[in-house]
Amino acid sequence: MNNLDHIIESVIDPTREGLDPRVFDLHRGEYHMKSYHRQQLKNIVSNIESMLPVLGWYVKGSILSKQWLDWTDIDIVVEIDPEISEEEINQIWDEIEDKYEGMTLAGTHHPIETFLIGGQYDQDRTEGLYDVENDQWVKGPYDLTVDINDYMPEFEEYAQNFDLALGELERDVTDYLVYQSISSDEVSALSDQIKHKVAEINKDIDYILSQRDEIKSARKASFNRAMTPDEIANYANKQGLPSNVIQKMLERYKYMKLSGQLRDLRKKSGDQESVNAGEVDQIKDILNLPSAFGVS
Incomplete structure (x- = not known):
């Protein structure tokens, strides 16, 4: 298959x-x-x-x-x-x-x-x-049946965007953990690089959350308006609209869950614009990354 x-x-x-x-x-x-x-x-x-x-x-x-x-x-x-x-x-x-x-x-x-x-x-x-x-x-209750082939191009675009951004985030988190694994004297010498890496991590998260917000906003907007005649002909009801089906496909492959966990981490930190160095270990756990160079 x-x-x-x-x-x-x-x-x-x-x-x-x-x-x-x-x-x-x-x-x-x-x-x-x-x-x-x-x-x-x-x-x-x-x-x-x-x-x-x-x-x-x-x-x-x-x-x-x-x-x-x-x-x-x-x-x-x-x-x-x-x-x-x-x-x-x-x-x-x-x-x-x-x-x-x-x-x-x-x-x-x-x-x-x-x-x-x-x-x-x-x-x-x-x-x-x-x-x-x-x-x-x-x-209701009701059954929903759709042909996923109709939604694949847009789904694959979002999935690729998430994959690239999550991959970059994983690499930046791993780099940060490497910096933290070396001696305290060396860490002091690398302070600028560490600050830059935390900034890169926040940039990665910004993009991931922007994708999440775009998807959820599109779904909300589609449910809060009347369907066009073409949409009725093509999708029959709102459950079949691309914004709804694509979000569910992204949920199936855990993209929405991962992005939601990153959003919640920022919210818990009290600063919804960024995470700090002390929270990078929590990002590692969200991404299910192994400890690097003995760092846990």
Whole structure:
């Protein structure tokens, strides 16, 4: 089996027997989200509601399909007053991201993503919609089947960009570890080179995170607008749009997970623009690099 065949069989179309049993219980032929997961999501929405009125909210997307993966997003759609100014929405959005970005559904690897929608959410934009508050299905569960060949050129471009940037990051981290493995006197003499190497590491991470942001922003934008007639003819529904499928392909091959871990490391450091020398060992662990020259 060649690599393309493997991708076609394993990325988007490994249809499961049902929904993720760590997220949903099956009772009398109907899926219900586990009560403690519902409560976790309710707590997030309650916090948003303390900042602005919430008209309604749902979970949408592939977690409601039989094509879920261990790291499929939990997408929360929060309906808010359409008259609220863009400035206020952006301010609240920043607070939400600061508090919840990187959070996963308890006991799973599913990242929680929140979307603020002015007015009533257009249900035609998704194949799956679940009313968490009332434990009721609006649409779904569903199956998603696509021909991966249609998406390969764009996927391969993103994958190549990630591969090159991650390879450069690995080399720069290894160089830094080599510098740190020599004697203290020699390290002092190499201080300028060490500072330069840390700057190179941050440059690598900047590019990786820019690719991640580009992919996620494109997906968010595609779900927040109406499909064109050509898109409807070519993809049938929003789940088949390139921005959605390509992100899921990148998730399958751990690019989104690795870039998310690098983003979280910066966030934990308190400086979202850079990492410092003391955090390079953590990058080594994220990249699963062996210790170099006795450095652990």
